[in-house]
Amino acid sequence: MTTPAPAPVPAQSAPTEKWNVLSxxxxxxxxxxxxxxxxxxxxxxxxxxxxxGERGRGLALAAIIIGFVSIVIIIIWVIVVVAVVASNPELTTTY
Structure with a gap:
């Protein structure tokens, strides 16, 4: 008597690492x-x-860095605009 062949094992895909959604x-x-x-x-x-241990550390760091740099750039831009307007009173004078 012959033994039946074992059932085929479904191919397992490589485990995917989970990404952190908040990052x-x-x-x-x-x-x-x-x-x-x-x-x-x-x-x-x-x-x-x-x-x-999820993936996304680089995205979180990039978000923090981009956020802080953007805020600093906006602050510098506001300071420059205020300084230009303050140094040229004719820019704000209405006729």
């Missing part, structure tokens, strides 16, 4: 211009990545 959202928001929210979510996502 992705923070990165997208930093590119769109919601810098303060992106910084907060970036720090939360970075903390979650450290605890869970």
């Amino acid at each position: 992705i959202v923070a990165f997208v928001l930093s590119l769109v211009g919601f810098n303060v929210i992106a910084i907060v979510l970036g720090f939360i996502g970075l903390n979650q990545v450290k605890k869970t």
Whole structure:
């Protein structure tokens, strides 16, 4: 008597690593211009990545860096605009 052939084993795909959603959202928001929210979510996502081992550490760091740099650039731009307007009173004079 012959033994039946074993059932074929389904091919297993390589395990995919899970991405941290907050890191992705923070990165997208930093590119769109919601810098303060992106910084907060970036720090939360970075903390979650450290605890869970998920992917997304680079995205969280990028969101934090882009958010802070964008805020600094906006502050510098406002200072320059105020200085130019203050040094040229004829720019604000109405006729």
